[in-house]
Amino acid sequence: MSGLVAEDVTVRLGGREVVSGASLEVRPGRVVVLIGPNGAGKSSLLGALSGELAPASGRVSLDGEALSAFRPAELARRRAVLAQATELAFAFTVDEVARLGLPAGLSRAEADAVVSQALLAVDMAGKSRRICSELSGGERQRVHLARVLAQLASAPDGRPRHLMLDEPTAGLDLSHQLATLSLARRHAEAGGGVLAVLHDVNLAAMAADEIVALKAGRIIARGAPAEVLTDAVMREVYDVEARIGVAPPGPFLLPQSVRLV
Template sequence: MYTAEAIGLTLNGRALVRDVSLTLEPGTVTVLVGPNGAGKSSLLKLIAGETAPTSGRATLDGTDIRRLSPAVLARRRAVLPQSAEVAFAFRVDEVVRIGLLGSQPGTEARIARLLERVDLPDFAGRSYDSLSGGERQRVQLARALAQVEVMDPDKPRYLLLDEPTASLDLAHQLLVLREARAHAAAGGAVLAVLHDLNLAAMAADRMVVLVAGELVAGGPPAAVMTDATLASAFRIAARVNAVPNGPFLLPQAIVPEGDVLSPR
């Protein structure tokens, strides 16, 4: 079980994350939403073990992740980062290969299969530098999925995604969410930071809302995506609608009263 226990991060006197407790349940997708600057990425970095918390801790099966070696942690959780810069002119297949944590037999077929999964067939030999932002992001996704493939098979595998849909077109946004769902269906757990509330509601078993570093709401999308929560978290007055498989929000449904489009 991957758990954040009252985790917090204070930098230069500013609390970026406060007292967040969160458990990633195997078999589920947890989506973290919140306004800009709410501390979503900081929280993800704390949970990934990349940043040391200033209070609380993140644990994996009861052990503080800061006490696990990077190699052990890498066999249990993969991270899709936001930035996608690669120094030097690596090829796409070389970037994906790094996720395989040391090559095994069948590596090339494996890389080809992973690239096909992220809709980049025939990209293996391309230079990473030459790709568009969306293509790079999918290469990075393939790398994270590669890491998932070589993880400890007997334990739940954790996948942390930081804005995985940021520069993707709609078809590829859905592709990423399908991969997240498939990962959960295979017994893994996903924590994803998403900006698009509708995509979040679609993909999530559980939505958690972070505002100013604090969790203000958490639960199934239908329970979290309510007029009241959106009003307090995002400061928009809107009518949430619903279809049989979940809630949705149209920007047009934002109530045109007061000066809702300008900051407070």
């Protein structure tokens, strides 16, 4: 079975159960988006699927093999992860940061080509000599996205490569939010799987083939955007009253009010 698969996964952090019995599949060619309120366990579920957090129970597999069987270097060739926030130490340049993603074994010319293409894709090619820490937050986020894209751009071996993005649009302006999601879509069209955590429900509806809504560590709803973006689900997941409309090809949500405790 190819793709990233979680079966009945439970994750504990510091003795607290943050993900409870979650199952999901990220098949090659599909974009799956996790939504849910703060602290719902989205990043922890992503962490279990990336191999960073060992599940307390349940099974996580990558293309049919248990995730725990992979060494970090092998894992890095098959999936790349953009974390929520990356605090870079020392004054690395944009170009150097993008290169940190490169897998070993590329020729110099290949590496140069991969890095310049990745920087072009995130619209940072013109700033490749700049010191990363002197850029704005959104620009830094795009540099790290370029690094993650470079990680997956190694020589093709026929296996799908998966892209995992934790709030990739946070801090980005509107056009770069859309550009980031197009990159994710392009990655899926090229045969890879994409798992992304998004806070903006409308962006999620636009970007996703499947939305998975979490609350308090449990999956509340899972399905196509039109199936998940409903009054009932939004009320249950976010405690929010919302008006759901349709703007072809998909649904959109207009928040109305929140139920405060």
